[in-house]
Structures are given as structure tokens and as C-alpha cells.
Amino acid sequence: MMNAPLYHRILLPTDGSEASQRAILAGVEFARDIGADVVGLTATPAFHVVSTDPDMVGDTADQYADASRERGRRLLDDVERAAREAGVPCQLEQTVSDEPWQAIIETARRLGCDLIVMASHGRRGLSSLLLGSETQKVLVHSTIPVLVHR
């Protein structure tokens, strides 16, 4: 027996890692069960002239912006597909930020999300046994509950 659900809009940040894809699925399934909608979010890093990121080297700022929009779009396709298959209303957000944790908190606040569902570690995490640094910063700074998936 279910009373009025506690959460209405769930933020699903993704960096394309397998861990965040699992978190997306879990978040979409929870949203479906409680009748919430979801917001898919990806933060792509800002362009830097000097960079070790192969996606930035050799590009102009414009080329880089196009390429990273494209990359972000592909990551968000995952969220859109999962939401569509589950019949969950979904909106997608792309931000440019070198601090994904800030983008996550800012987007949650701006769009009125009342829950963040994310993976305990992301692409940069060395090991699934460690808590990723972005996740850790979100946990420290978010006043919205964070549901962390391994």
C-alpha cells in the first residue's frame, strides 16, 4: 500500500560509466514505481587551450564545443531511452563545467529536483571500492537526499 510519494523529480547525473548507467536504470525504475519524473544531466568540461584530454588537443574552442555537445548528447541518450522504455517523463540537461559536482547541485536546485540518484564512483574512479570524488563532494554539499548506487 503506497501513500503519496516523497519524491517528484529525480536528478540522474551521468558520466557514461557502467556504474552510472546502472544508477540510471535504478533511478528510472524507482521513478516509474513512485510516479516521479527524471532529469538526465551530464557535465562536460570547459575548453582549455593546454590540456591532456585527447578530446581537447588539436581542436579549436568551437570544434571542441561541438564535439563535447555531441558526446554529452550520447550520454543523455541513455537516460532518455531508459525513461522512454519505462514510460517515465524525462528532461535532459547539458552543462559545461569543470566541477561536475557543482553542476549537479546547481541543476537539482534550479529544476526543483527532490532526490539525486547517482553512482558511488564514476569514470575517473580507480576502483569500485572507493567513493568517487565527485560523489563525495555532492554528498558533502547537497541538502537534497542522495541515493548512492554501487
Add this chain to the structure above:
Amino acid sequence: MADPLDKPLDKPSGRPLYKRILVPTDGSDVSAVAEHAAVEFARAHGSEIVALSVAQPYPAYAAAEASMAVDPGLDNEAVREAAERNVRRVSAAAAGAGVACTPLTVFSHSASDAILDSARDHGCDLIFMGSHGRRGLSRLLAGSETQKVLAGAEVPVMVLRPKPPAG
């Protein structure tokens, strides 16, 4: 590498996704926030609660140092009573909200180990925690026990941070 997104979701079962929630309590304000949120969650989503209090026995060396003055058995009795008081508070809140609650007190030197073991032993599919416990004075650490639970948990962990005091 198999893409997790290629696996379709199970059909809605009509049962709650999270059926049994483990709520560790240490009597701190931070864990009170998690307790309150867990009871609310359980009531809204039809889950039940396992309330856990970890009684941390006095370390042997401390007892040896003070062996003339302190009976460690008495101390552990006090520790157990405090732990049971914490867990009773959660049971009462759950009962008030019409949520089924199993109270649990375990003796362990490690709160995080006790939390992970209890989650497994009692088939909990979600853990609720505050972002820093009794010892976590530094916000930057996000609670060392919470971190250990996040790193070791086989089930999702809901992390709640108490709202900062106004002003």
C-alpha cells in the same frame, strides 16, 4: 563489456522497490535526520524498517588502564542500555507512523562492519544514513563510517545531510 542499459527493466511488481530499510542510529542529531527521513520514506512507499543500534564495547586497553576503578562489565551494560534507548526511539517513531520496525542492537567495535553485516543478515535492500555521524565533526570527511558503508554496501545507500543552521 555488457551495457547495463541493454537489459530491460523488470515489469512493475506492484510491490515497493525498497521493501526493507536498514536505519542505523547512534543517538546523534545527524542520525535523527536519517531516522525521520527513513520512517517517512517507509510510510510513503510501503517499506518496513530494521532499526540498528551499534553498541561499541569499551576497548580492552581502556578497561585495563582503569581496572582498579572500573568494572568493564558494568560499562558495557551502560553502553548496551544507551544503544537500546536509541533503537527504541526509532521503533516508537515507526509505530507512530504505522510502519513495521524490527529493533536490533549489536555489539561491535566497528559501526560500519555492523551496518554492512546487519544489512546482509536481515535482507535489507536500502540503507539510510546521515552524512556524518557522532565522530564526523569535519564536513569534508562526509562521515568516515558513512564512507565505509558507501564503499562496502551491496545495496543502495540513501545519504541525508542535515540542513545547515539558519543564519
